[in-house]
Amino acid sequence: MKITFCCTDTKAEPWLAGLRAALPEALVELWQPGAAPADYAVVWAPPQAFLDEQPQLKALFNIGAGVDALMLLRLPPGAQVVRLDDAGMSVQMAEYVCHAVIRHFREFDGYEADVKQGKWSYRKPRARADFPVGVMGLGVLGERVARALRVFEFPVMGWSRSPKALDDVRCFAGPAQFDDFLAASRVLVNLLPLTPETEGILNRATLSRLKPGGYLINVARGAHLVDEDLIALLDSGQLAGATLDVFRTEPLPAGHPFWTHPKITVTPHTSARTLREESIAQIAGKIATLERGEPIAGIVDPARGY
């Protein structure tokens, strides 16, 4: 069995060594143009030329939660695309989102600014009932985030394509219930996959439906958001602020207004990082399962796009 590794922007050696250690019977190689085709591929943003050379590929393992970039390419006909379905990412996402929600709710940015001026300030406690959080996308990451927010007793809503049921989370589903979901939310957390249907879903019309003083946390993809609509809603006072981890172009270009907007917190796509050891263990386990002819989790439905 041959496994090929083709991940741009990733140091290959530790991945190759880890995959070799986890699957000692496999031949694990860094892809080079013209190399013999492989049975399995571990990829991140591979070039089309790589895919065109893999006629016998059984599965492509994407080392990230979002497969949107991969789904834009022509894939080998027999190959299934497999997402990492957790591999230590969901706990990071829960951390990132809870930190952002708590920081906003508890006004820690405001206290910090006061302390910088040597000011011991008093702020009236806010009621968490006034800060319902809506989570868009209830996959592995969204469900984990929703459950973590409940630990802090926020009212939590969820919205997903197909109906879901989660304890203590008010679930909405499909386009018909999207407006009701938005109207019930004050803090909006985006964890949707990026597909043609969800591109630009965070825009003036949708973000305007949030409760007054709305707050956006985008941890999915930059292309979900219409940048200029967010800025207009922040500047008009309709939205209170935003925490953004993902952008249409990454790194966020110099001079982009998000860098310096006083109501926007920017982080450099760090909300849920791919953890090498956990990912290698998961991919090796799935390859072994496929080799035994058994089903695995995380296979992408090309029609849905995730």
Add this chain to the structure above:
Amino acid sequence: MKITFCCTDTKAEPWLAGLRAALPEALVELWQPGAAPADYAVVWAPPQAFLDEQPQLKALFNIGAGVDALMLLRLPPGAQVVRLDDAGMSVQMAEYVCHAVIRHFREFDGYEADVKQGKWSYRKPRARADFPVGVMGLGVLGERVARALRVFEFPVMGWSRSPKALDDVRCFAGPAQFDDFLAASRVLVNLLPLTPETEGILNRATLSRLKPGGYLINVARGAHLVDEDLIALLDSGQLAGATLDVFRTEPLPAGHPFWTHPKITVTPHTSARTLREESIAQIAGKIATLERGEPIAGIVDPARGY
């Protein structure tokens, strides 16, 4: 039945109205020197003169989690001191501590400083196994904090005076196990009651026992900490940082080095605020229970001091 209210630094009217609504059969009054003695008192930092005028008091309800200031006074002989045992404070404490731990672990201060300089930075993910969190004090607040930290999969230790057992938390007890507890912790969260035994417990000797790169979060009382020892350990690089919500003198005096220390985050005693509605409901419920001759939770043991 008469209830008297004597809370410094607190707007009395909403408390009086709330207590009257919750206990319509009671006479609820704001204390004035020379007033007729009451059966129950709701207090925060009352003067000794107030206590000296209350010979028939059955219970003193302290509107905060810490009763250290009250325990320094001469109390009426028949009066029990009752702490608020949650009243919405434990969820706030869990929020505050999780926010501080996540912020430190995920290096969000560092990212923020980079973004301010227009820098899209990369930092190697840290392993949460390297950030065991030790919680000092496993009462209502400490237990809630420990459980919330487990949601984010940190290794969590607890230390308390008497032995406790908590799922997924490694528990230490008593002076004999204190050094082992400290040596197993990298992030130290202080939630102890302030008593003669715990005053100054956060000092050069104890804080030096933490794992390298130790981090202190003090959300109990300022007098638990020897201020100059913390500064020396931060300046020598032995400790990585601290988040402090409580201080020996509050408001923190102008010119105190904590205000501007680059490794210290200061907040103005805001980690867990007394929430009026929840507190009134709890106090009213306990008075009704006592009037029926039944036992209540939260009675302070004068020998222990909490």
